Amino acid sequence: xNKPAHxxxxxxxxxxxxxxxxxxxxxxxxxxxxxxxxxxxxxxxxAAFHLAAEELDTFxxxxxxxxxxxxxxxxxxxxxxxxxxxxxxxLILMSVTILLAAVFMVNKYFExxxxxxxxxYPGSPTLMEASQGEILFFGLYxxxxxxxxxxxxxxxxFIAYVMVLVAKDEIQHDNFVILENSGLYWHLVDxxxxxxxxxxxxIT
Amino acid sequence: MSDTVIQNHEPNYLEYxxxxxxxxxxxxxxxxxxxxxxxxxxxxxxxxxxxILGLLMKIELIAPGRTIMDAQTYNSFFTLHGITMIFLIxxxxxxxxxxxxxxxxxxxxxxxxxxxxxxxxxxxxxxxAAIALSAQFFGDGPPDTGWTFYAPYSFRTxxxxxxxxxxxxxxxxxxIATGINFIVTMHRMRAPGMDWMKMPLFxxxxxxxxxxxxxxxxxxxxxxxxxxxxxxxxxxxxxxxLGGDPILYQHLFWIYSHPAVYIMILPAMGVISEIIPTFxxxxxxxxxxxxxxxxxxxxxxxxxxxxxxxxxxxxxxxLYTFSILTFLVAIPSAIKIFNWVxxxxxxxxxxxxxxxxxxxxxxxxxxxxLSGMVLGALxxxxxxxxxxxxxxxxxxxxxxxxxxxxxxxxxxxxxKMFGRMYDKGWANIGLAIFFTGFNTLYLPMFYLGMIxxxxxxxxxxxxxxxxxxxxSFGAMLMISGLVIIITNLVRSARKGEIAEADxxxxxxxxxxxxxxxxxxxxxxxxxxxxxxxxxx
Numbered sequence: 043x044n045k046p047a048h049x050x051x052x053x054x055x056x057x058x059x060x061x062x063x064x065x066x067x068x069x070x071x072x073x074x075x076x077x078x079x080x081x082x083x084x085x086x087x088x089a090a091f092h093l094a095a096e097e098l099d100t101f102x103x104x105x106x107x108x109x110x111x112x113x114x115x116x117x118x119x120x121x122x123x124x125x126x127x128x129x130x131x132x133l134i135l136m137s138v139t140i141l142l143a144a145v146f147m148v149n150k151y152f153e154x155x156x157x158x159x160x161x162x163y164p165g166s167p168t169l170m171e172a173s174q175g176e177i178l179f180f181g182l183y184x185x186x187x188x189x190x191x192x193x194x195x196x197x198x199x200f201i202a203y204v205m206v207l208v209a210k211d212e213i214q215h216d217n218f219v220i221l222e223n224s225g226l227y228w229h230l231v232d233x234x235x236x237x238x239x240x241x242x243x244x245i246t
Numbered sequence: 247m248s249d250t251v252i253q254n255h256e257p258n259y260l261e262y263x264x265x266x267x268x269x270x271x272x273x274x275x276x277x278x279x280x281x282x283x284x285x286x287x288x289x290x291x292x293x294x295x296x297x298i299l300g301l302l303m304k305i306e307l308i309a310p311g312r313t314i315m316d317a318q319t320y321n322s323f324f325t326l327h328g329i330t331m332i333f334l335i336x337x338x339x340x341x342x343x344x345x346x347x348x349x350x351x352x353x354x355x356x357x358x359x360x361x362x363x364x365x366x367x368x369x370x371x372x373x374x375a376a377i378a379l380s381a382q383f384f385g386d387g388p389p390d391t392g393w394t395f396y397a398p399y400s401f402r403t404x405x406x407x408x409x410x411x412x413x414x415x416x417x418x419x420x421x422i423a424t425g426i427n428f429i430v431t432m433h434r435m436r437a438p439g440m441d442w443m444k445m446p447l448f449x450x451x452x453x454x455x456x457x458x459x460x461x462x463x464x465x466x467x468x469x470x471x472x473x474x475x476x477x478x479x480x481x482x483x484x485x486x487x488l489g490g491d492p493i494l495y496q497h498l499f500w501i502y503s504h505p506a507v508y509i510m511i512l513p514a515m516g517v518i519s520e521i522i523p524t525f526x527x528x529x530x531x532x533x534x535x536x537x538x539x540x541x542x543x544x545x546x547x548x549x550x551x552x553x554x555x556x557x558x559x560x561x562x563x564x565l566y567t568f569s570i571l572t573f574l575v576a577i578p579s580a581i582k583i584f585n586w587v588x589x590x591x592x593x594x595x596x597x598x599x600x601x602x603x604x605x606x607x608x609x610x611x612x613x614x615x616l617s618g619m620v621l622g623a624l625x626x627x628x629x630x631x632x633x634x635x636x637x638x639x640x641x642x643x644x645x646x647x648x649x650x651x652x653x654x655x656x657x658x659x660x661x662k663m664f665g666r667m668y669d670k671g672w673a674n675i676g677l678a679i680f681f682t683g684f685n686t687l688y689l690p691m692f693y694l695g696m697i698x699x700x701x702x703x704x705x706x707x708x709x710x711x712x713x714x715x716x717x718s719f720g721a722m723l724m725i726s727g728l729v730i731i732i733t734n735l736v737r738s739a740r741k742g743e744i745a746e747a748d749x750x751x752x753x754x755x756x757x758x759x760x761x762x763x764x765x766x767x768x769x770x771x772x773x774x775x776x777x778x779x780x781x782x
Contacts, residue, residue: 057359057434064426068464075468075498079483082494165480174482174489181481181488185472 055219062223066230073234076186080241083178090175095246097162102153103243106146107235113142114232117201117225127215129208136205139228143198150191183242190234197231200224258665258762276361279763282347283663284368289335289343290732292375296330297725299323304687304721307714310706320704321390326382328393333414334375336648337506340513341424342371344655345452347663349428351756351763352446354437354772359430363423370420378413381406392702397484397495401476408477411470418467425459428452437755439774446754446778447530450537451516454544458505462548466502469495493558500551508547510644512540514651515582518604521658522586523779524752525601526593530779532585539578546575553622557631565624572622579615583608598750599673603654606681610650614642617692635695638688646684653731660735661745665762668738676734680727686720754778
């Protein structure tokens with residue numbers, strides 16, 4: 043154990059990663075609460091959930107799934123790039139990740155605004171006339187994909203911050219744990235979507 | 247502070263001059279000891295406010311009918327009292343104050359794993375507290391749901407619920423950040439030679455607590471978020487009119503909030519496990535049993551939430567399953583009690599104020615625990631549900647457990663934290679008055695509950711008058727005791743006698759450094775060869 047000059051300079055990559063993993067567990071459990079609510083109401087209203095799910099556009103959902111999977115790959119590749127001391131490639135791969143996230147959000151925007159223009163949004167008169175199961179389905183749809191979208195925004199901000207650190211050479215081939223952690227967070231965002239996609243779009 | 251004794255060349259953490267001056271030297275400090283004190287000061291202020299609210303409620307209940315406030319004010323008082331006490335003081339209390347201050351010292355580290363995250367937790371704590379308390383001052387009146395925010399009332403009531411719920415949600419982040427920080431610290435930063443079975447018991451208790459914080463808090467977070475969405479967007483999660491289920495809210499809420507009870511009590515048990523061997527001058531009896539029971543409580547605590555809902559309408563199977571599990575969780579708690587008592591057996595006891603606090607803890611905690619058994623039994627629960635009995639029970643556990651351990655810890659570690667001693671005489675007088683007041687306040691409430699007085703009620707029939715007078719008188723006595731205790735501590739921080747490094751002749755690592763500790767805790771990281779509490 044070599045002694046750091048001051049506690050602020052204490053460095054422990056393993057510890058930083060452990061902390062990030064535990065944080066990821068808490069995030070999964072946060073969504074876990076919503077998954078429980080979803081399962082309870084799906085169990086209570088199977089027919090209504092079936093009907094409501096048909097309203098969603100599986101095509102856009104699939105496209106967004108592919109986008110997130112590719113973006114997970116590019117952020118993972120950026121970690122390899124920094125290990126090969128290729129700063130430029132690292133930055134390019136990280137920008138691609140952010141770009142893909144933006145495309146995801148644009149798709150989401152069209153999807154949401156499409157639904158809203160049909161009068162389907164929480165508390166809308168159209169929705170209030172539907173069955174209770176459908177109200178719950180769309181309530182959960184907006185809450186869960188909305189919370190996921192907030193996580194996308196946080197992830198993008200995190201990755202953008204790390205890009206600045208890479209550009210300033212504060213992250214280098216032998217000190218990239220923050221980049222790795224941002225990658226882990228991005229995988230989490232991807233993973234949650236992998237669960238949301240079948241629940242809302244595929245199981246009909 | 248220039249008259250503080252200089253015990254070595256390094257400045258201690260109170261005197262150290264960093265980049266910032268004045269108050270900024272504190273609120274921008276990443277030193278775990280200063281952060282511990284920041285929490286301590288904020289909590290003492292909040293605790294005083296919440297305690298005064300409690301006193302006002304007891305004065306209102308001294309006689310039937312309106313005494314000093316109207317019913318709506320009473321509702322908002324018990325809500326604010328509950329929110330402040332639970333979310334702002336009892337849940338974060340011991341880990342945030344004493345965990346931050348002593349965890350690194352006790353495991354031989356220079357700081358926690360993430361000092362900046364640690365400071366951020368305090369900032370988030372203050373932000374959450376400010377938002378939660380702001381609910382009192384603007385909008386359509388203070389929240390009146392009680393601290394549990396039960397649906398559907400929490401989204402139907404016209405009062406200012408949003409800030410209260412949002413504040414509690416934000417506080418969750420602070421709790422999670424502290425939990426992650428402590429877990430990583432204990433995994434990565436124990437001094438060389440300190441394997442898990444050589445770690446003192448307070449860190450062990452914090453370890454169990456941190457895992458509960460990390461794994462349970464997100465559930466209440468998302469539940470509170472659902473309340474927010476329900477109020478703002480009419481989603482229908484818990485609204486029966488839209489197909490939702492208010493009982494589902496109770497399940498989600500208690501899936502967190504029951505483990506949260508163990509967030510409150512585990513660190514308290516850890517503190518008692520430190521105080522008792524120190525003053526018994528004996529190795530603690532059954533170190534491993536205490537460690538295992540800590541982890542067992544943390545684990546079984548997840549499976550008992552249903553006992554809050556015995557009268558809410560669950561299946562028969564669910565009812566008796568939760569009842570049995572509730573009894574199971576009492577076993578590891580009892581193991582700890584027996585171990586403490588066994589440690590005291592044939593010990594040459596040094597009677598000091600912290601030890602007296604520990605003894606009082608044992609007394610009230612056992613009353614709290616045994617009344618918990620009464621409530622865990624299905625049939626008794628149906629009779630006692632939502633009566634004053636429940637209020638008495640959880641005050642014996644939460645205040646009697648965590649509160650006593652908090653003050654015990656404060657008296658135990660005070661010389662280390664401030665480098666000075668408090669006045670022992672006044673400390674003991676304060677404790678005696680407080681302890682008498684405490685029992686006079688809460689014991690009659692067991693009786694009131696059994697004869698049928700409901701909890702949360704503003705008014706009652708003449709029949710309940712007598713015990714209520716006794717109880718309200720007890721509240722006043724208890725507050726006077728608290729005033730003496732806190733005044734003594736505040737005064738001694740400036741004027742007390744200078745304390746030595748190890749005034750209690752204790753054996754754990756935090757006593758091997760100067761009082762108050764130097765900025766970096768240890769000039770040389772210690773190598774641990776012995777088990778803690780090695781007195782013989």
